Amino acid sequence: MSKTIKLEHITKIEGHATLTVSIDNGQVRKCELGSVEGSRYFEGLLKGRKAYEAPEITSRICGICSCAHTICSIHAVEAALGIKPTEQTMLLRELAMIGERIRSHATHLYFLALPDYLGFESAIDMSAKNKKEVDRALRLVKLGNEIVTTIGGREMHPVSMQVGGMLKLPSQEQVDELRRKIQEAQDDSIATAKLFASIKCPKFERETEYISLSDGINYPMLTGELVSKSSRFKKEEYKQFLEEYHEQYSSSNFVVKSDRPYMVGALSRLNNNYRFLSKNAKKIVTDARIKFPITNPFMNNFAQGVELVHYINRGIEVCRKLAIKEEKPIEVKFKKGRGVGIIEVPRGILIHEYEMNEKGDITAANIITPTCQNLLNMQHDIKHYLPSLLKMSEQRLILEIEKLIRSYDPCFSCSSHFLRVKWEK
Amino acid sequence: MAKEKPAVGFYDLTGCNGCLLSFLFNEDEVLEMARHFDIKTFRFIKEVKEEKQFDIVFMEGLVACNSDLEVLKEVRSKTKTLVALGACACTGCIPAYRNFIDSSKYVAMVYEKAREMKDVQPVPINKHVQVDYYIPGCPPDKKQILEFMKDVLLGKKPNDYDKPVCFECRLNENRCLLDDGKMCLGPMTRGGCNSVCTNGKLECWGCRGPMPDANMAVMSKLLEQKGFTKDQVRQRMRTFFGMMIETPPEPKPIKIKPEKKAKKIKKAAKPAKKKAAKRLKKAAKPAKKAKPKKTAKKMVKKQKKAAKTVVKKTAKKTVKRIVKKTVKKAVKKTAKKTAKKAVKKTVQKAVTKKTQPTSKPAQQPAQQQAPEQLKNNSKKSFLSMLKGRFKK
Numbered sequence: 001m002s003k004t005i006k007l008e009h010i011t012k013i014e015g016h017a018t019l020t021v022s023i024d025n026g027q028v029r030k031c032e033l034g035s036v037e038g039s040r041y042f043e044g045l046l047k048g049r050k051a052y053e054a055p056e057i058t059s060r061i062c063g064i065c066s067c068a069h070t071i072c073s074i075h076a077v078e079a080a081l082g083i084k085p086t087e088q089t090m091l092l093r094e095l096a097m098i099g100e101r102i103r104s105h106a107t108h109l110y111f112l113a114l115p116d117y118l119g120f121e122s123a124i125d126m127s128a129k130n131k132k133e134v135d136r137a138l139r140l141v142k143l144g145n146e147i148v149t150t151i152g153g154r155e156m157h158p159v160s161m162q163v164g165g166m167l168k169l170p171s172q173e174q175v176d177e178l179r180r181k182i183q184e185a186q187d188d189s190i191a192t193a194k195l196f197a198s199i200k201c202p203k204f205e206r207e208t209e210y211i212s213l214s215d216g217i218n219y220p221m222l223t224g225e226l227v228s229k230s231s232r233f234k235k236e237e238y239k240q241f242l243e244e245y246h247e248q249y250s251s252s253n254f255v256v257k258s259d260r261p262y263m264v265g266a267l268s269r270l271n272n273n274y275r276f277l278s279k280n281a282k283k284i285v286t287d288a289r290i291k292f293p294i295t296n297p298f299m300n301n302f303a304q305g306v307e308l309v310h311y312i313n314r315g316i317e318v319c320r321k322l323a324i325k326e327e328k329p330i331e332v333k334f335k336k337g338r339g340v341g342i343i344e345v346p347r348g349i350l351i352h353e354y355e356m357n358e359k360g361d362i363t364a365a366n367i368i369t370p371t372c373q374n375l376l377n378m379q380h381d382i383k384h385y386l387p388s389l390l391k392m393s394e395q396r397l398i399l400e401i402e403k404l405i406r407s408y409d410p411c412f413s414c415s416s417h418f419l420r421v422k423w424e425k
Numbered sequence: 426m427a428k429e430k431p432a433v434g435f436y437d438l439t440g441c442n443g444c445l446l447s448f449l450f451n452e453d454e455v456l457e458m459a460r461h462f463d464i465k466t467f468r469f470i471k472e473v474k475e476e477k478q479f480d481i482v483f484m485e486g487l488v489a490c491n492s493d494l495e496v497l498k499e500v501r502s503k504t505k506t507l508v509a510l511g512a513c514a515c516t517g518c519i520p521a522y523r524n525f526i527d528s529s530k531y532v533a534m535v536y537e538k539a540r541e542m543k544d545v546q547p548v549p550i551n552k553h554v555q556v557d558y559y560i561p562g563c564p565p566d567k568k569q570i571l572e573f574m575k576d577v578l579l580g581k582k583p584n585d586y587d588k589p590v591c592f593e594c595r596l597n598e599n600r601c602l603l604d605d606g607k608m609c610l611g612p613m614t615r616g617g618c619n620s621v622c623t624n625g626k627l628e629c630w631g632c633r634g635p636m637p638d639a640n641m642a643v644m645s646k647l648l649e650q651k652g653f654t655k656d657q658v659r660q661r662m663r664t665f666f667g668m669m670i671e672t673p674p675e676p677k678p679i680k681i682k683p684e685k686k687a688k689k690i691k692k693a694a695k696p697a698k699k700k701a702a703k704r705l706k707k708a709a710k711p712a713k714k715a716k717p718k719k720t721a722k723k724m725v726k727k728q729k730k731a732a733k734t735v736v737k738k739t740a741k742k743t744v745k746r747i748v749k750k751t752v753k754k755a756v757k758k759t760a761k762k763t764a765k766k767a768v769k770k771t772v773q774k775a776v777t778k779k780t781q782p783t784s785k786p787a788q789q790p791a792q793q794q795a796p797e798q799l800k801n802n803s804k805k806s807f808l809s810m811l812k813g814r815f816k817k
Binding site: 039 | 464471490522622624
């Protein structure tokens with residue numbers, strides 16, 4: 001008996017995607033997951049633009065992680081021009097990223113993932129019976145937004161962050177205020193992590209390669225090298241290890257490392273950097289009697305919960321370190337060069353690479369988003385997970401697959417907007 | 426509650442989901458709003474979709490592929506009121522900037538085999554269907570979306586903000602960024618954003634689109650005086666609202682040129698290959714190979730030239746029109762002083778033309794006429810198009 005399952009519009013994820021699966025005698029013959037969004041060719045749009053314009057343009061790639069794109073883009077330009085931002089700038093960038101991480105994780109965990117597990121259709125439905133949880137989520141989102149707004153000037157597509165530094169600095173009072181607010185959110189973050197520790201994940205294990213940044217000092221965010229269990233390489237060398245290719249059914253690319261899928265995201269970060277977590281975050285993990293590394297992709301949700309606790313702690317630490325002093329952005333002097341920026345964003349590692357000429361015009365650009373990197377791994381997971389589901393009703397089966405996809409927190413609007421583009425010179 | 430809740434749909438075409446998120450980021454009010462509206466569809470956070478009839482649909486994103494177009498047309502036929510949410514839907518935003526790029530520079534691509542993805546020319550949604558309201562901005566101010574929804578509940582006609590960014594920027598007591606030598610488009614850009622970018626000391630990029638009476642020519646001149654080149658200024662203006670001030674060169678860039686080029690070269694290359702198979706390694710051969718290539722190149726060059734002249738001509742025409750129609754005063758002054766008048770006029774015109782859509786949208790017969798209107802629209806001058814877009 002053969003049948004084909006086609007999920008036309010997968011809901012509760014960012015962007016549009018379809019999944020086509022065909023099963024023949026209990027064997028999965030075909031499994032294609034791809035983005036169906038229109039392409040936006042951002043890499044093409046960057047050509048001929050000044051390097052300092054890139055952050056403003058690439059921020060539009062994604063609404064939910066616009067800070068991440070802005071900062072990654074800034075890092076790539078700075079790497080190309082040899083600019084070293086000051087410590088204060090780096091701390092402010094990290095704080096903005098923490099704000100974004102908090103709101104992104106909260107949005108995903110409560111609005112996109114949790115309704116599946118509690119048996120609701122949506123968070124709006126959920127708010128009738130589980131008001132406590134929904135309110136908590138909204139508090140966390142609000143905190144994240146306040147952090148990003150204080151530093152970046154706006155919740156989305158931040159305005160104050162520029163190549164070389166900050167156009168406008170928050171005042172010390174604002175930073176202190178933020179610290180107070182982050183402290184208040186500690187209970188919420190712990191409650192979130194505990195909630196997701198208590199949720200029963202489907203039993204499914206599949207080992208893959210887990211890649212994340214790691215700088216050997218802190219839990220990774222803006223700095224470090226790319227690491228996995230078996231390899232370690234510098235940011236600039238990413239092209240030697242990661243390879244992009246394209247499939248007909250998807251408007252986003254796929255990325256492989258030596259022809260094999262790998263995973264990025266909260267789970268990878270935790271698998272590689274567990275020891276750098278804050279005390280509170282570690283306590284959550286030991287209390288739940290969970291040991292990292294974990295190979296169950298559904299546990300990505302729990303990993304995000306743990307990260308939420310960690311980033312709240314780290315946010316307080318960064319606020320403490322910050323003693324705002326007046327400084328102007330470092331002046332930009334153009335030169336010919338190539339620069340790679342790789343940072344950890346909510347869904348994994350984000351890569352921006354630009355080449356520019358001596359006038360500062362971008363001549364080539366390459367951007368790889370986390371979801372592109374996870375896409376193939378998701379497919380493989382679905383392939384392995386499906387045979388155990390075949391006895392279920394079709395509705396149940398689809399829900400289970402959707403759960404799996406959602407646990408990755410994919411962002412298809414990000415992923416589909418890059419096509420590998422060959423530049424003609 | 427005796428009163429029926431308005432049926433609402435939130436849709437997203439190709440875009441970044443940022444505008445819908447902006448709505449959700451009204452953390453304190455979003456649940457309250459969800460109670461007052463009957464949210465039928467919201468793919469981003471909702472599994473179930475009931476796509477029967479809507480009173481209002483908020484549409485995010487722009488049309489960039491065939492499926493976008495299908496969704497858009499279907500939704501238009503099911504809703505009484507269509508609201509373009511965010512810069513992509515209103516002006517095309519950055520994704521539509523692609524229309525102005527010489528694709529031959531970057532397109533011959535690895536993406537070649539996936540032609541079936543069916544890209545269409547990226548355009549704001551009002552190029553395909555009639556739009557009743559616009560909430561501009563990249564992203565739109567979250568309070569502005571809330572304000573709009575409140576107006577709907579109260580049966581009030583939502584208002585457009587009719588002053589340029591400069592107005593709010595002054596109220597916020599910011600230092601003028603033009604004086605600092607930055608390429609700020611604030612004087613000609615529609616406000617309502619509380620000058621959020623200039624508050625953060627970033628120059629205005631014009632994400633909310635130009636004012637209906639914006640004087641591009643003077644703005645451009647002003648910036649040239651500040652030391653920017655004409656190209657830089659044009660590039661900047663095209664980034665967020667290029668589709669509103671110019672008609673991009675037609676034959677759509679992505680497909681046509683590379684395909685023709687590829688075909689010609691292939692045809693030419695085939696016989697050469699056969700000969701190679703026969704091991705004819707003579708000096709004459711490369712010459713044979715080269716000839717067709719040259720012709721192909723020439724073809725491409727000709728096409729390029731033709732495209733360029735078209736652009737030049739249309740650009741000149743539009744510039745002439747603007748100069749004629751708007752008074753040649755400093756941009757700031759005109760923007761402030763004439764803004765009110767112009768908007769009043771357009772409002773009056775619009776009111777006489779249409780009934781108010783949100784309060785009793787069902788009586789609106791304009792929907793069926795939409796396609797013809799649009800056809801006419803595309804032929805009109807850019808300024809009248811502008812007015813048409815912002816008319817309420």
